[in-house]
Amino acid sequence: MPQAAALDLLLLPTWLVPVEPAGVVFTDYALGIRDGLIAFMGPRAEGLAQPHREKRELPGCLLAPGLVNAHGHGAMSLFRGLADDLPLMSWLQDHIWPAEAKWVDEAFIRDGMDLAIAEQIKGGISCFADMYFYPAVAAERIHESGARAQISVPVLDFPVPGARDSDDALRQGIALFDELRAHPRISLAFGPHAPYTVGDANLEQVRVLANQLDAPIQMHVHETAFEVQQAVDATGERPLARLARLGLLGPRFQAVHMTQVNDEDLAMLVEYNCSVVHCPESNLKLASGFCPIERLWQAGVNVAIGTDGAASNNDLDLLAETRTAALLAKAVAGSATAVDAHRALRMATLNGARALGLDGCIGSLEVGKAADVVAFDLSGLALQPIYNPVSQLIYAAGRDCVSHLWVAGQALLDGGRLTGFDEAELIARASAWGERIAEGAPR
Structure with missing residues (x-):
């Protein structure tokens, strides 16, 4: 049998929450991405056995749909x-x-x-x-x-x-x-x-x-x-x-x-x-x-x-x-x-x-769907201890715990850093608009 094509990226979080089926939290799971799609989901050991070009360990992270x-x-x-x-x-x-x-x-x-x-x-x-x-x-x-x-x-x-x-x-x-x-x-x-x-x-x-x-x-x-x-x-x-x-x-x-x-x-x-x-x-x-x-x-x-x-x-x-x-x-x-x-x-x-009519493509972590995936880092002091990672995410976490974001398999946020924007330049442009608008804004 021909060998399966290598995964472009293998993600190894502490928790994986697919959203569909509802109410499920997987531990020691892996998610593999190929050609912008989710190509593998399963136990960590099975994921590591898959041929892959890149591996990303995400300890303390909860992986969810974007x-x-x-x-x-x-x-x-x-x-x-x-x-x-x-x-x-x-x-x-x-x-x-x-x-x-x-x-x-x-x-x-x-x-x-x-x-x-x-x-x-x-x-x-x-x-x-x-x-x-x-x-x-x-x-x-x-x-x-x-x-x-x-x-x-x-x-x-x-x-x-x-x-x-x-x-x-x-x-x-x-x-x-x-x-x-x-x-x-x-x-x-x-x-x-x-x-x-x-x-x-x-x-x-x-x-x-x-x-x-x-x-x-x-x-x-x-x-x-x-x-x-x-x-x-x-x-x-x-x-x-x-x-x-x-x-x-x-x-x-x-x-x-x-x-x-x-x-x-x-x-x-x-x-x-x-x-x-x-x-x-x-x-x-x-x-x-x-x-x-x-x-x-x-x-x-x-x-x-x-x-x-x-x-x-x-x-x-x-x-x-x-x-x-x-x-x-x-x-x-x-x-x-x-x-x-x-x-x-x-x-x-x-x-x-x-x-938005996009549930056939995104919204849950399922093989065949687009690899729109977010990693939430729940390892911080204010999030301990963790009894239920989803409850902790909704009721205790803030957006500062977002560490990674992939859209169609492309990393738009890597370790909390924007990959496609210069953050300082964005701030400068917004500040310039703010100064102009404040000087002439209707009162």
């Missing part, structure tokens, strides 16, 4: 801390939208995306969803970085940076779909901003194009009680019901926030098999409300985790976001057993991949 940040606005990292401690509509209308109109251009997106990608890589995020302006520029930066992402084409009823109107945005989006159709790491979605910023005509255009291109739709929905009540007062219809009537809901629909969920909303989410992207820290900071994720989970709704943008969070730390989600779920459900540590990790990995 984290999936299912919602964010990457380039908004350059607005981090610009307008804090404000309610959503004041934050958005009086501060963020004016700042975007003044400052957002291709250079802003380029530098902001580099900052956001690097921050996410250092936090163990291998894949993220990005919804912001100049999506072609964002795609170029993601391509160069080696990260994996879903980019949403922004659609609003008024002019935005990079698009004269919604028709212009959609034309550019279709061109980008054609350009990136075969890209191995970047997928496209449509991103109508919210029910209160996009009218029926444009939503119907999005529905038609999404169906034609088999594309997902990501949208802020039921972010606040005010948004829902305003819609009911104006039309007698809740926003989610309106989206159902217009034909937007379905397995490819990603409903971001969903802090307001009544029985009818829950029934629609289940009926149409939508995913909900929970952004707990942004919701808490803007006092938007609490997404009832335990109730959604028990009903069978796929719930993923997103950081939202750094302008409203104020970081892109998905590990901390997941901890907050787990703790908040217990308080909202009134049950200490709600969203245990393994389920929390699943929301931050496989559920996120499923929401």
Whole structure:
């Protein structure tokens, strides 16, 4: 029999958490990577017997699927801390939208995306969803970085940076779909901003194009009680019901926030098999409300985790976001057993991949899937002793314990060091933007 081709890389952690099957922790296991895919998983001794070109011992480390940040606005990292401690509509209308109109251009997106990608890589995020302006520029930066992402084409009823109107945005989006159709790491979605910023005509255009291109739709929905009540007062219809009537809901629909969920909303989410992207820290900071994720989970709704943008969070730390989600779920459900540590990790990995339509490729450690893998170093003082490594990861660890990250088998973080970015140069560029914006920011 011909000998199997050598593994490109053999990883030897203390613990391996595949996420699928659920609730499993392997000790003294090995994971082998070949041609960007997971080619071997099994006991350490069997792994060492496999021919391999490189071996990496990871003592004290937990190996898991790369984290999936299912919602964010990457380039908004350059607005981090610009307008804090404000309610959503004041934050958005009086501060963020004016700042975007003044400052957002291709250079802003380029530098902001580099900052956001690097921050996410250092936090163990291998894949993220990005919804912001100049999506072609964002795609170029993601391509160069080696990260994996879903980019949403922004659609609003008024002019935005990079698009004269919604028709212009959609034309550019279709061109980008054609350009990136075969890209191995970047997928496209449509991103109508919210029910209160996009009218029926444009939503119907999005529905038609999404169906034609088999594309997902990501949208802020039921972010606040005010948004829902305003819609009911104006039309007698809740926003989610309106989206159902217009034909937007379905397995490819990603409903971001969903802090307001009544029985009818829950029934629609289940009926149409939508995913909900929970952004707990942004919701808490803007006092938007609490997404009832335990109730959604028990009903069978796929719930993923997103950081939202750094302008409203104020970081892109998905590990901390997941901890907050787990703790908040217990308080909202009134049950200490709600969203245990393994389920929390699943929301931050496989559920996120499923929401983005990428669960056949990423989100769990399985032979044949892409080698998007993160190593968490749990050997630090504050993490001892370790009875349950997954509980320790969710409830005690921070993103500073992320030591390595591979995307499609390529190392983007090695021993805590970015391989594709000059960190000092990123800081300098961000600081320069901060000085400019602070001097002329709207007050």
